[in-house]
Structures are given as C-alpha cells and as structure tokens.
Amino acid sequence: MNVKNFLVAGIVGGIVDFLLGWVFYGMLFKDIYPETPDMKLEFIFLGCLTFGLLMSYIFTKWAGITNAMTGLTAGVVIGILYGLSTNFFMYSNRPINVQNFMIDLVISIIIGGAVGAVVALVNGKMK
Structure with missing residues (x-):
C-alpha cells in the first residue's frame, strides 16, 4: 500500500465529508x-477525517479503486451501510422518526458517494 496516497486521499476525503456535512446538517437541515x-466541532472534524481515512484504506489497500466513477459507486454502497448502521444505533434508545431516518440515510449516501x-x-x- 502506498502510505502517501492513503494519507493524502484520506485527508482530502475527510475534508470533503466535513464540508458536505456542514452544508447538509449545518445549513440545509439545521431545523432537524x-x-x-456542548457541540465539539473538533470531534466532528476528527470523525469526518476517520471516515475519509477508512474509505481511503479500503480503496488503496484492498480494492485498488482509482477512478471517480468506481469510487462514487463504492462510496454510495459504503454510505448506505454507514447510514443504516448509525441510524439504527441512534434510534435504539429514542422514538423513531422515519422521516428524519430517511433524510439522514439519503445524506449519508450522497456524502459517501462524494x-x-x-x-x-x-x-x-x-499513481
């Protein structure tokens, strides 16, 4: 595995995740x-960075994904699974809001693809 590719792509992916999260969660759906x-922006950024690094590790180490269309497709699949997982955990201890669940799932899919x-x-x- 090329460590430089992994780190640079992961950091860029984390920044994209953070910025898109700000657009969706901080601007478009701030009412939801x-x-x-007590929100800690630095931890949100670290979470986004971790997601970017995870995606980069999968693409660099295991899948060899190096073109945008294949990355988009794989990112959508990862976004679906990630969105379902986080929403199932989030609603495990509160009343479910199906509309918010679906909105967050769609956001996860879009961000995952991007x-x-x-x-x-x-x-x-x-390369």
Missing part, C-alpha cells in the same frame, strides 16, 4: 439537526 451548546469519488480521484492522480 440543531446545534447544541467522498468515495474524491478519494478515488486523488488516489488515481497520485
């Missing part, structure tokens, strides 16, 4: 996902 007084495309594109350009 309101900011809380991060996947960018990570693959960066990996491909650095």
Whole structure:
C-alpha cells in the first residue's frame, strides 16, 4: 500500500465529508439537526477525517479503486451501510422518526458517494 496516497486521499476525503456535512446538517437541515451548546466541532472534524481515512484504506489497500466513477459507486454502497448502521444505533434508545431516518440515510449516501469519488480521484492522480 502506498502510505502517501492513503494519507493524502484520506485527508482530502475527510475534508470533503466535513464540508458536505456542514452544508447538509449545518445549513440545509439545521431545523432537524440543531446545534447544541456542548457541540465539539473538533470531534466532528476528527470523525469526518476517520471516515475519509477508512474509505481511503479500503480503496488503496484492498480494492485498488482509482477512478471517480468506481469510487462514487463504492462510496454510495459504503454510505448506505454507514447510514443504516448509525441510524439504527441512534434510534435504539429514542422514538423513531422515519422521516428524519430517511433524510439522514439519503445524506449519508450522497456524502459517501462524494467522498468515495474524491478519494478515488486523488488516489488515481497520485499513481
């Protein structure tokens, strides 16, 4: 595995995740996902960075994904699974809101696809 590709693509993917999360959760759907007084932006960024690095590791180490379209497709699949997983955990201890569940799932799919495309594109350009 090319460590430089892994790190650069993962960091870029994490930044894309963070920025898209800000657009979706911080601007477009801020009524559904309101900011809380104890919100820690640095931990949100670290979570996004971790997601970018996970995607980059999968693409670089195991799958060899280096073009945007394949990255988009793989990212959508990962986004579906990630979105389902996080929503199932989130609603395990509160009343389920099907509309919010579906909105968050769609957001996860879009972000997953975008991060996947960018990570693959960066990996491909650095070959």
